Amino acid sequence: SYPEETKFLRSELYKWAGDANCYDKDEPYVEVVTSPNNPDGSIRGTVVNREGGKAIHDLAYYWPQYAPITSKADHDAMLFTFSKATGHAGTRIGWAIVKDKVIAAKMVKFIEVSSIGVSREAQLRAAKVLGVIADECRNTDVKGENFFEYGRRLMSERWGKLREVGMKSNGVFSLPKYPRDYCKFTGEYTDSNPAFAWLKSKEGLNCENLLRDESKIITRGGPSFGVDSTYTRVSMLSRDVEFELLLERLAAVRGTVNGN
Amino acid sequence: SYPEETKFLRSELYKWAGDANCYDKDEPYVEVVTSPNNPDGSIRGTVVNREGGKAIHDLAYYWPQYAPITSKADHDAMLFTFSKATGHAGTRIGWAIVKDKVIAAKMVKFIEVSSIGVSREAQLRAAKVLGVIADECRNTDVKGENFFEYGRRLMSERWGKLREVGMKSNGVFSLPKYPRDYCKFTGEYTDSNPAFAWLKSKEGLNCENLLRDESKIITRGGPSFGVDSTYTRVSMLSRDVEFELLLERLAAVRGTVNGN
Structure with a gap:
């Protein structure tokens, strides 16, 4: 879970601050928005909305099988996971779409320092499966359900x-x-x-x-x-x-x- | 590298203390012993050798193709990597052999919190390759080189x-x-x-x-x-x-x- 992950190594760089609805510190912050929310399935947005903050949108469940896709996902930092998109949880592949190049570069650096990179076998399988699904959705000649x-x-x-x-x-x-x-x-x-x-x-x-x-x-x-x-x-x-x-x-x- | 990895998240749990040969603090410590050493290939042992310390032996290069195997590896905490054993660096699989059950359980917990687990595709491939190599080494009927x-x-x-x-x-x-x-x-x-x-x-x-x-x-x-x-x-x-x-x-x- 986010709190456990955040607290585990007791980093000096950040602290878990609890429920965003109760956050009232006048400090730089990162707000994690899980939408649709786990566990209750509700659609969520940022609630702190102050200067000096950044939002991470966890869109793990924002797929048509779980929820109506009411608008194109267009947030500054968005997280996705193969696990919930297709059910391949064991592949341990996720991806992020991030607008700010500096933040994206830091994320790549983190992957490099923590693990050098992600398993090539996992990347190949995820890329192939996602490619087949995307092709099928784009190809309107395909009969039956995508x-x-x-x-x-x-x-x-x-x-x-x-x-x-x-x-x-x-x-x-x-x-x-x-x-x-x-x-x-x-x-x-x-x-x-x-x-x-x-x-x-x-x-x-x-x-x-x-x-x-x-x-x-x-x-x-x-x-x-x-x-x-x-x-x-x-x-x-x-x-x-x-x-x-x-x-x-x-x-x-x-x-x-x-x-x- | 070990220093970069250790410092990256600025954990309150540990600090990188530099070269073990110069370590003279009277505090609990973890000594990392890379043997054969990278980059110079030398065989290394612990150098601090005080009460209250633990050693991690990184045996990434302790394989017969790189060095004579002069004794069975039998340290308290030993790290290995598929990368150097067989050349499958991209699979990103390593393993540890740890005598203390409490420490082993903490390592499993760390994997769980940081990533839930390792890619199943990577595990399957590594297990298969290592199995084939081990079988070949055990089977003395096999002609030619193992x-x-x-x-x-x-x-x-x-x-x-x-x-x-x-x-x-x-x-x-x-x-x-x-x-x-x-x-x-x-x-x-x-x-x-x-x-x-x-x-x-x-x-x-x-x-x-x-x-x-x-x-x-x-x-x-x-x-x-x-x-x-x-x-x-x-x-x-x-x-x-x-x-x-x-x-x-x-x-x-x-x-x-x-x-x-």
């Missing part, structure tokens, strides 16, 4: 099934609602279908413990993300067989055990 | 040619001499044939500038390694065509230009 349309349909089906289970839970748990928006990539109004479901149990329950103790579902509780324990984060990107098992087990949760 | 014997013959031939050029240079440059020693891996007395040649020009010359200006040979001068400019480091691991060109150009150096 990669992102396929991903969007799959995510949409999964979210549909999950919402159905949520509605039948008699208020034991609920899911966030997202605004339908116009997606410039697909040319349609589309829904958000985030990579994580931000599940909320009814008040008084510890959602993470409830799911673990009643149903052996491993999730990551709200306190890990700075909110209360009625929330927990559930992955929506498991394999089909696991996802079906998740639905089955969630449907059986009665909310009678409170693992607090 | 990988390390092949590498040793090649390095030995290159060093032979380089030393010949050195001898014919009329003292313009000279090369280190290494003790022949018993190699437990090959079961023979073998020579050191380091991955770098640590070239020394005659006094008063700047070896790096001399090679660059007279012969367009790019090397890394002594001052980068804390010694005077009569020394420079030349790679012995280039491709055959480049290595032959290196010999040709070195043979033509007259030492009349002094690029100081």
Whole structure:
């Protein structure tokens, strides 16, 4: 996570300053904006907005399968990852698009000093996969779904099934609602279908413990993300067989055990 | 390099303290021992040897193609790299053998926090290549040279040619001499044939500038390694065509230009 990564080596160059909404120091700052946000899938923008600050936009989840692409990404410093774009998390490839050449050069220098460079095998595989996907999207002669349309349909089906289970839970748990928006990539109004479901149990329950103790579902509780324990984060990107098992087990949760 | 890497993020956890031979602080310390040493190919051991210190042995070049394997590597913390073992530098895979479980766990944690993990493509390729080489070395039925014997013959031939050029240079440059020693891996007395040649020009010359200006040979001068400019480091691991060109150009150096 960003706080852990930032604090780990106790650099004299920077300190983790906590939630941007509470930041009131009159010092140079870097604000990290994760949009769509992990874990709640919401669309975010900078909140500090003062002179002397820089923003890093983490756009890991800004892909058509997860959210409507409402505008071209055009921030000063943007981070992307192969992991969320295509699911190749194990390749460990990400990329940045940065407007300021001086900052870009510093980022390259950091890669050089910390690891000399990124594995060529990983680069080759990522470049090939991304190339094939991009060619397919550009080529309008291709019949059938392109990669992102396929991903969007799959995510949409999964979210549909999950919402159905949520509605039948008699208020034991609920899911966030997202605004339908116009997606410039697909040319349609589309829904958000985030990579994580931000599940909320009814008040008084510890959602993470409830799911673990009643149903052996491993999730990551709200306190890990700075909110209360009625929330927990559930992955929506498991394999089909696991996802079906998740639905089955969630449907059986009665909310009678409170693992607090 | 170790100093650059250590200083880059200005950690509060450690400071680079310079040459171990000059270290006299009464504080906990970590000593890095590179053996065979880069750039001079010498065999090194710890020099501080006080209570409260830990040693990291960088054994990147401790392979039969570069040096006689005089004893089993059995230090507390040892670093290895695929790059120097087989030449697959671009794969960016290294490994450590560490006796203390607590330290090993901290190293795993560092990998997790800094990058979650190493590219699976790179791991698969390195594991496969190392497996094939290890199987070949273990299988005594295999005819002909194994990988390390092949590498040793090649390095030995290159060093032979380089030393010949050195001898014919009329003292313009000279090369280190290494003790022949018993190699437990090959079961023979073998020579050191380091991955770098640590070239020394005659006094008063700047070896790096001399090679660059007279012969367009790019090397890394002594001052980068804390010694005077009569020394420079030349790679012995280039491709055959480049290595032959290196010999040709070195043979033509007259030492009349002094690029100081």
